[in-house]
Amino acid sequence: LFRSHSSETLCALPARKKGVTGITDPELEGYDDIATCREFDVRAYLGTYIEIDGGSDRTFAFVGSETRDKPFSADEREFLRSMGQWVKYELEQHERERELERTVDRLETSNERLEQFAYAASHDMQEPLRMVSSYLQLIERRSDDLSKETREFLSFAIDGADRMRAMVDGLLAYSRVQSDGDPLEPVELEDVLADVRSDLQLRLEETDADLDAEPLPRVRGDGDQLQQLFRNLIENAITYSGDEPPQVDVTAERNDDEWTVSVHDQGIGIDPAEQDRIFDLFDRLHSREAYDGTGIGLALCERIVERHGGEIRVDSEPGEGSTFSVTLPAATTGATDP
Structure with a gap:
C-alpha cells in the first residue's frame, strides 16, 4: 500500500481516461520514468477510475512486479471494474456515515x-x-x-x-427534560397512574369524569417524567371531552421488548389533517376562548417519550374521540408483568 500524488503515479492514467487502463510493460510503453515504477518496481498495472459522490475521486488497481507478455483480457478488465464498483460502494458508504456523524454532532450541539x-x-x-x-x-x-x-x-x-x-x-x-431527568429505572405504571389520579382528583370530581385502567405493567423510565406524561394526556382527555362527562380508559399491550400504553377518550376528536400539528411547541388547534392551555403539553409529552426511546402517536376522527399511544421500554429486571 502506498500513497503519492496522482500525477506522479500510474493512477493518473485511469483518472485522465475516466476508465480502465492496463500497462503490461512500463518501459516499452514509455512510463518507466513515473515515480511508482521506479520506487516500487511496478512492472505491470491494471487500474480503474472511481468517481465518489460527496468525496475525493479515487483509483483502484492491481499491480505486479513482473511484465506481462500479453495484454489484460476482457475478463480481467471486467473483474477489475466489478471490484472498483464494490470499492466505490464501500467508500461512499463510509463517506455517508461520516457525514451523518458530522450532522448528528452539529444537531446535538445545536x-x-x-x-x-x-x-x-x-x-x-x-x-x-x-x-x-x-x-x-x-x-x-x-x-x-x-x-x-x-x-x-x-x-x-x-x-x-x-x-x-x-x-x-x-x-x-x-x-429540562434531557438535562434534569432522573436515570431510567424500573417503574410501576400502576403507581404512576395512582399519583396522577390523586393529582387530578378535584378535576375528575368537578367534571364527573370516569377514569378506568387495565392492569398496567412495569416499564423502564423516569417516574416523575412518566407522571407528567400521563397527567398531561389524561388532563387533555378531560378538557376535550365535549358536552358529555369524560370517559377515559388506559390500556397496555406488550410488543416484544416494549409496551404500548394508550389513553382513550370519547371526546371531540381531531381532524386527521391537523394531527401532525398537535405535537408542535406552542401550536394550538383551538382558541383560548374555547379551551384554555399553553400549547406546550403535547410537545412536552413527545419530548419525554423520545427521551425514553419511544414514540407517541394519535388516532382520532372528529366527533369519535382520540387515542394517544406511547411506546415505552419494558423493564427486564425482576418484573412480573400483568
Whole structure:
C-alpha cells in the first residue's frame, strides 16, 4: 500500500481516461520514468477510475512486479471494474456515515444550545413576571378606587400575566427534560397512574369524569417524567371531552421488548389533517376562548417519550374521540408483568 500524488503515479492514467487502463510493460510503453515504477518496481498495472459522490475521486488497481507478455483480457478488465464498483460502494458508504456523524454532532450541539437558551430565557423571565403579577394583585386589592373600565383592563392584564407564567413554567419543563431527568429505572405504571389520579382528583370530581385502567405493567423510565406524561394526556382527555362527562380508559399491550400504553377518550376528536400539528411547541388547534392551555403539553409529552426511546402517536376522527399511544421500554429486571 502506498500513497503519492496522482500525477506522479500510474493512477493518473485511469483518472485522465475516466476508465480502465492496463500497462503490461512500463518501459516499452514509455512510463518507466513515473515515480511508482521506479520506487516500487511496478512492472505491470491494471487500474480503474472511481468517481465518489460527496468525496475525493479515487483509483483502484492491481499491480505486479513482473511484465506481462500479453495484454489484460476482457475478463480481467471486467473483474477489475466489478471490484472498483464494490470499492466505490464501500467508500461512499463510509463517506455517508461520516457525514451523518458530522450532522448528528452539529444537531446535538445545536439542541444543547437551544436547550440552554430556552432554560436561561424562561428562567430569567420568572422574576420580572412575578413582579408584574405582584403589583397587579396589589392594584386589584384597591379596585374599589378604580373605574369599571379600568378594573376590566386590570383583569385582562392579570390573566395575561398568569398565562405568560404558565407558558414560562411549561417552557422550563420542556427544556429540562434531557438535562434534569432522573436515570431510567424500573417503574410501576400502576403507581404512576395512582399519583396522577390523586393529582387530578378535584378535576375528575368537578367534571364527573370516569377514569378506568387495565392492569398496567412495569416499564423502564423516569417516574416523575412518566407522571407528567400521563397527567398531561389524561388532563387533555378531560378538557376535550365535549358536552358529555369524560370517559377515559388506559390500556397496555406488550410488543416484544416494549409496551404500548394508550389513553382513550370519547371526546371531540381531531381532524386527521391537523394531527401532525398537535405535537408542535406552542401550536394550538383551538382558541383560548374555547379551551384554555399553553400549547406546550403535547410537545412536552413527545419530548419525554423520545427521551425514553419511544414514540407517541394519535388516532382520532372528529366527533369519535382520540387515542394517544406511547411506546415505552419494558423493564427486564425482576418484573412480573400483568
